[in-house]
Amino acid sequence: MAGSTGSFIGGGILVLLLAGWLGQKYGLPPPPPKIAGIDLGTTYSSIGIYHAVTGETIILADDLGKKSIPSVVAFLPNGTVIVGSRAVEQQEHNPKRTIYDAKRFIGRNFERDNKDFLADQKRYPFKITLDPNGRAFFEIPLDEGTKYVYPEEIGAIIINYLKSAAAKHLGAVLGQVVISCPAEFNEKQRNFTGIAAEIAEMEVRRVISEPTAAALAYGLHKKQGVENVVVVDLGGGTLDVSVLWLQGGVFVTQAMAGNNRLGGQDFNERVQKHLIEKISEKFEKTIDDKEDIQQIRLEVEKGKIRLTNVPSTTISLNLKTVGKWSYELTREEFEKLNEDLLKSIELPIAAALEDAKKSANYGVDPELAVVTGASVQAGVIGGGWPLQVAAMELPAKRRKRHFFTEQQKENEQDRAAATEL
Ligand SMILES: *[C@@H]1O[C@H](CO)[C@@H](O)[C@H](O)[C@H]1NC(C)=O
Numbered sequence: 001m002a003g004s005t006g007s008f009i010g011g012g013i014l015v016l017l018l019a020g021w022l023g024q025k026y027g028l029p030p031p032p033p034k035i036a037g038i039d040l041g042t043t044y045s046s047i048g049i050y051h052a053v054t055g056e057t058i059i060l061a062d063d064l065g066k067k068s069i070p071s072v073v074a075f076l077p078n079g080t081v082i083v084g085s086r087a088v089e090q091q092e093h094n095p096k097r098t099i100y101d102a103k104r105f106i107g108r109n110f111e112r113d114n115k116d117f118l119a120d121q122k123r124y125p126f127k128i129t130l131d132p133n134g135r136a137f138f139e140i141p142l143d144e145g146t147k148y149v150y151p152e153e154i155g156a157i158i159i160n161y162l163k164s165a166a167a168k169h170l171g172a173v174l175g176q177v178v179i180s181c182p183a184e185f186n187e188k189q190r191n192f193t194g195i196a197a198e199i200a201e202m203e204v205r206r207v208i209s210e211p212t213a214a215a216l217a218y219g220l221h222k223k224q225g226v227e228n229v230v231v232v233d234l235g236g237g238t239l240d241v242s243v244l245w246l247q248g249g250v251f252v253t254q255a256m257a258g259n260n261r262l263g264g265q266d267f268n269e270r271v272q273k274h275l276i277e278k279i280s281e282k283f284e285k286t287i288d289d290k291e292d293i294q295q296i297r298l299e300v301e302k303g304k305i306r307l308t309n310v311p312s313t314t315i316s317l318n319l320k321t322v323g324k325w326s327y328e329l330t331r332e333e334f335e336k337l338n339e340d341l342l343k344s345i346e347l348p349i350a351a352a353l354e355d356a357k358k359s360a361n362y363g364v365d366p367e368l369a370v371v372t373g374a375s376v377q378a379g380v381i382g383g384g385w386p387l388q389v390a391a392m393e394l395p396a397k398r399r400k401r402h403f404f405t406e407q408q409k410e411n412e413q414d415r416a417a418a419t420e421l
C-alpha cells in the first residue's frame, strides 16, 4: 500500500502530464510526435507521448506490456546489458552486477567520510566508489575486467530502453524529451538528469519538477478555487511533500519537506526482517544466503502490492537454506510492523504546511488520490480528457526540510557513538 500511491504517481500519471504539458507548450506537429515525456524514477520509470491532433496522451509499454519499468540495470559477465523487469528477475543470481537506486547518486559529490555514503556502501549488494572529484560510480566485475559506470550512465541506459520501446510503438524515434526530477534537486542534479537523456541521444527540452507534474496530472490547475496543493509522494525510496501555490497558471513551490531515506523499500525491509526471524525460529537456521534474501525481498514486494486490494495474502518461498515455506501476511500485521514509519509520514506534511503558513484542510486525501488518479487515467484512455495544460512552474527557491524516523535517528546516534570510540 505504501508503494502503491507513490508508484502510481511515479509510474504513470507523471508521464501523462509531462506528455500533455509538452504537447501544449511546444505545439507538437501532426503525428508522429517527436517529444517524449519521461519520468526517470528511483524505482520505476515510464515514457509517454501526446498526440496533438487527437489530444490523447499515451503511456507506452515495453515489449513485456509494462508501463512502469523497474529502474534497474544489470550486466551479465560477458557485458550484455539487461533493463527493467528482466533485470529484476535475474537480480538474485547476479546481485553484484545489478544496479538499482542510481538516481540517489546522480549529480552529487560526496566527501570521503560522508556518513550517508559510507552507510550506502555497506547497504547495497553492488560496489559503489568515489572518483577523485567525489562523484559516485559503480564498479561492475565483468569477464573482461572491471566496468566503471556513473549514475547518469545507468539513467541513460534506462532512458534508451524506454526510447526503444516507444520507437517500436510509433515506428519512429523520439529525439526530444521533457524529463521530471524531484522538486528538491539542485541545478547540478537537474543538469545530470538532463545529461542522462543526452547520453541516450535525446535533446532535453525541459527538466520539470515531479510535484508540479503530479498536480497537473490530477488536473488541479483547472479546478475552480484551487490555489494551494499539497503533493505527498511516497515512492520506492523517498518521501516528498510539496506545497504548491497556483497563481495565474504558474505553480510556485511554497514549501518542501520529506525524508530521502523513507520509501516503499523500508516498509518491505520490515516485513523481510520479520519473515527471516520467523524462518530462523522455525528451522533453527541462519538465513544469510544472498539469493535467499533476494527471493524474500521480491516476494515481500509482490505481497505488499497484493495487500492493496485484499486484507490478507500468502507469501510463498522456496529457499536454498530451508526449502519451501509460506506465510500468511495480513494488512493489519503489515501496518503494525510499519506503525512508526506510517506515523513518520505525518511530520513532513505538518512541517511543509507550517512552512507554507497554511492549514491542512485542503490536503489531498491519500485514499482519494488513487481513485482520482484512476479516473483521470480512465478519462485519458477514453480520450475524454485531453490534456490542455497551460500551467508552468517557477523553480523552487525554498529548501527542503528533512525528517527522519525514530529508527534512523537511533542508527545515527549509534554511528556517532561508534566513531567516538
Ligand atoms: C552473454 O551471456 C548470456 C548468458 O549466458 C548469453 O545468453 C548471451 O548470448 C551472451 N552474449 C554474448 C554477446 O556472448
Ligand SMILES: *[C@@H]1O[C@H](CO)[C@@H](O)[C@H](O)[C@H]1NC(C)=O
Residues within 6 Å of the ligand: 190, 191, 192, 193, 194, 195, 198, 204
Ligand atoms: C549541464 O551543464 C553544462 C555546464 O554548465 C552545460 O554545458 C550543459 O548544457 C548542461 N546540460 C544539460 C542537459 O542541462
